[in-house]
Amino acid sequence: MPLFAVPLAYLGWHYTLALRDLIGLARNFLAFVAHFFSLTILVKTFFSPWRRLDENYQKGFNPGAWLQTFILNTLMRLFGVFCRFWLILVGGLIWLITFGLAILAFLVWLVLPAAIIVLIFTGFNLLLR
Amino acid sequence: MTEPTLPPNNYFRLVRASRLYPVLVLERAISVTARHALLQGGAVAILLALGLFWTDLASQLIFGLLALLLAAVLALWLLELFFRSYYYDNIITNRYGAADRMTFTVGRILYRARRGRRGRGVKLLGHLVPHADGEARSGG
Numbered sequence: 009m010p011l012f013a014v015p016l017a018y019l020g021w022h023y024t025l026a027l028r029d030l031i032g033l034a035r036n037f038l039a040f041v042a043h044f045f046s047l048t049i050l051v052k053t054f055f056s057p058w059r060r061l062d063e064n065y066q067k068g069f070n071p072g073a074w075l076q077t078f079i080l081n082t083l084m085r086l087f088g089v090f091c092r093f094w095l096i097l098v099g100g101l102i103w104l105i106t107f108g109l110a111i112l113a114f115l116v117w118l119v120l121p122a123a124i125i126v127l128i129f130t131g132f133n134l135l136l137r
Numbered sequence: 138m139t140e141p142t143l144p145p146n147n148y149f150r151l152v153r154a155s156r157l158y159p160v161l162v163l164e165r166a167i168s169v170t171a172r173h174a175l176l177q178g179g180a181v182a183i184l185l186a187l188g189l190f191w192t193d194l195a196s197q198l199i200f201g202l203l204a205l206l207l208a209a210v211l212a213l214w215l216l217e218l219f220f221r222s223y224y225y226d227n228i229i230t231n232r233y234g235a236a237d238r239m240t241f242t243v244g245r246i247l248y249r250a251r252r253g254r255r256g257r258g259v260k261l262l263g264h265l266v267p268h269a270d271g272e273a274r275s276g277g
Contacts, residue, residue: 011166017159018219025222120215127208134201 034110045099057084179210
């Protein structure tokens with residue numbers, strides 16, 4: 009019977025190619041979130057001054073000017089750390105939520121064929137009770 | 138009278154050996170138009186049945202029918218995904234390997250061709266593969 013070929017081929021596809029595609033999709037989503045929040049760049053430049061708003065130290069002996077530049081640069085670095093910390097926190101949280109949803113989708117996909125059988129049995133059970 | 142032996146490149150065997158065979162069978166059993174119509178109708182029916190949950194009409198019968206309906210819609214949806222996986226990976230992109238003897242369109246015509254008849258499918262494969270219409274010649 010040719011119709012028997014469909015469920016068998018389907019199950020083969022469901023647990024091989026489809027799973028591989030699902031993992032690929034999840035990877036794409038995770039890469040998108042990481043890229044959207046620039047997580048790698050933010051971690052690498054965590055202590056850099058915010059938006060490169062720093063000053064160059066003047067040449068020569070001028071303690072006043074040096075201190076002024078030092079304070080400004082430190083403030084910009086602290087502000088950068090503050091902003092990046094929250095951005096990394098929000099981005100990381102969304103990345104974790106996406107990761108959790110991907111795991112959930114993966115688990116749901118694994119039990120979907122069984123869910124159909126369970127639903128059929130439950131349906132007939134309720135109808136014939 | 139013994140059944141004539143089918144040549145190895147008999148068109149029906151070629152169709153059956155194709156990796157697109159399950160998709161061809163699915164398309165023949167429930168066409169893409171029918172699948173889409175059934176999925177849309179099923180979704181509406183599920184919404185209606187869910188609406189009955191909060192009425193006095195809610196009963197075991199409704200729950201049972203809803204469960205069966207959900208199973209049918211879920212199965213159809215998964216079969217649609219199965220078809221789309223082939224469709225968007227190979228068929229629409231025309232990405233066929235060296236081992237593939239036919240495209241989806243050719244396979245569909247051949248699969249629809251009745252065995253032992255010199256229909257469109259047999260004639261078509263006759264142009265593509267020498268002696269492919271062996272089954273028709275042998276009268277099987």
